[in-house]
Amino acid sequence: MEYNFKYLNRKKTDSIKWKIAQNLCDSEDCFDFSIADSDYETAPEIKKAMIERITHGAFGYISIGDDYKKILIDFYNKHYGLNISENQIIPIPRVMNGISVILDLFLEKKDSVIIQTPVYPAFRHVIEANGLLCITNELIELEDTYEMNYLDLEDKFKNRIKTLIICNPHNPVGRVWRYKELEKLINLAKKYDVLIISDEIHADIIMPGYEFVSLANFFSEYQNIIILNAPSKTFNLAGLQLANLLTPKEYLLKKITFEYERLHLSTPNLMALVAMEAAYKQGRKWLLAQREHVYGNYLLLKSKLEDFKLKVFKLEGTYLVWIKIEFDNIDSTILYELLMKSRVIVSDGKKFESNGSFIRFNLACSREQLQVGLNIIIDCLKKIKTTEK
Numbered sequence: 001m002e003y004n005f006k007y008l009n010r011k012k013t014d015s016i017k018w019k020i021a022q023n024l025c026d027s028e029d030c031f032d033f034s035i036a037d038s039d040y041e042t043a044p045e046i047k048k049a050m051i052e053r054i055t056h057g058a059f060g061y062i063s064i065g066d067d068y069k070k071i072l073i074d075f076y077n078k079h080y081g082l083n084i085s086e087n088q089i090i091p092i093p094r095v096m097n098g099i100s101v102i103l104d105l106f107l108e109k110k111d112s113v114i115i116q117t118p119v120y121p122a123f124r125h126v127i128e129a130n131g132l133l134c135i136t137n138e139l140i141e142l143e144d145t146y147e148m149n150y151l152d153l154e155d156k157f158k159n160r161i162k163t164l165i166i167c168n169p170h171n172p173v174g175r176v177w178r179y180k181e182l183e184k185l186i187n188l189a190k191k192y193d194v195l196i197i198s199d200e201i202h203a204d205i206i207m208p209g210y211e212f213v214s215l216a217n218f219f220s221e222y223q224n225i226i227i228l229n230a231p232s233k234t235f236n237l238a239g240l241q242l243a244n245l246l247t248p249k250e251y252l253l254k255k256i257t258f259e260y261e262r263l264h265l266s267t268p269n270l271m272a273l274v275a276m277e278a279a280y281k282q283g284r285k286w287l288l289a290q291r292e293h294v295y296g297n298y299l300l301l302k303s304k305l306e307d308f309k310l311k312v313f314k315l316e317g318t319y320l321v322w323i324k325i326e327f328d329n330i331d332s333t334i335l336y337e338l339l340m341k342s343r344v345i346v347s348d349g350k351k352f353e354s355n356g357s358f359i360r361f362n363l364a365c366s367r368e369q370l371q372v373g374l375n376i377i378i379d380c381l382k383k384i385k386t387t388e389k
């Protein structure tokens, strides 16, 4: 089947992204490249499975069968070459809900949690909302990419900070952490007995030439790891709310399972199950086509914006590209506001605790939508004469 990633009008569909854009621009005629979901349809295989289930007409209580975990195990095996086992998996409603439950269960008030900035802002929010302290381990900025700062991280571990949240692939800097980098991290965590929470929600959006390495690769040598993964970003299913939590450590598994039972949240949403099954069993071709599409969008954006004083960072994974503003007098917030006046919404890098001036741009849109957005951005850049040396 040929897949296309055609523009889909999501205005008036309760999409949070488009509601915010319309409010910010005070107009329906706007273009949004901010919040991380996609502006084209999910895979046709998923849509078909959902339509068939809806046609059945009864949506009563369900019980997840053995199939559920087998589907996930097969997916991990085929996509990441890993053998996870059934008793390491807990279905949960959302990744951020999983992180919140973990922090609430295993940390004491005023404990500290490390995040690696710039990073997805909800990490800080969930840490602080749980009455904990958020400590930053800044990533090191290189020419057009980032790396982890292990020295600083070790200092923090030495100071008895026992919990770290990592993002792999990393939102917003687009890194897909290599095996060696993760191995180094695990060795440090082992030395200081640190709990690593690995947010792997973007695991399946990997650009050509890169390979995703899950922290599940290290389960047999280090147990103090919790992974959060979901089909939501990859297949545009975030509104259905289904994610998975994985850990090899029995103590963590038991307490988390009990907590989800206590909250009466241990059975996933019926339609989310149907979508996940179709995505993980039949979605591979669409997923590969999407990678090509997103990468094509990345190359187009890079070629158009690099004439101006904007540095487009390397994109290894995610559909979110990180862009540095390298012209004087205009920082990310000023540019964000100028673009907003021209009815284009991007994300201001400050929200991610960037060190310097950056914007994040969501590439999960049709080529046409990207082209229109880029034309507006370029007009805007020309007005502020960013090409002047």
Ligand SMILES: Cc1ncc(COP(=O)(O)O)c(C=O)c1O
Pocket (backbone or CB within 6 Å): 036, 093, 094, 095, 096, 097, 120, 167, 171, 199, 201, 202, 230, 232, 238, 243
């Ligand atoms: C790194 C990361 N984690 C988690 C989420 C949110 O996941 P969920 O909606 O499952 O809580 C996002 C959404 O943008 C994200 O980028």
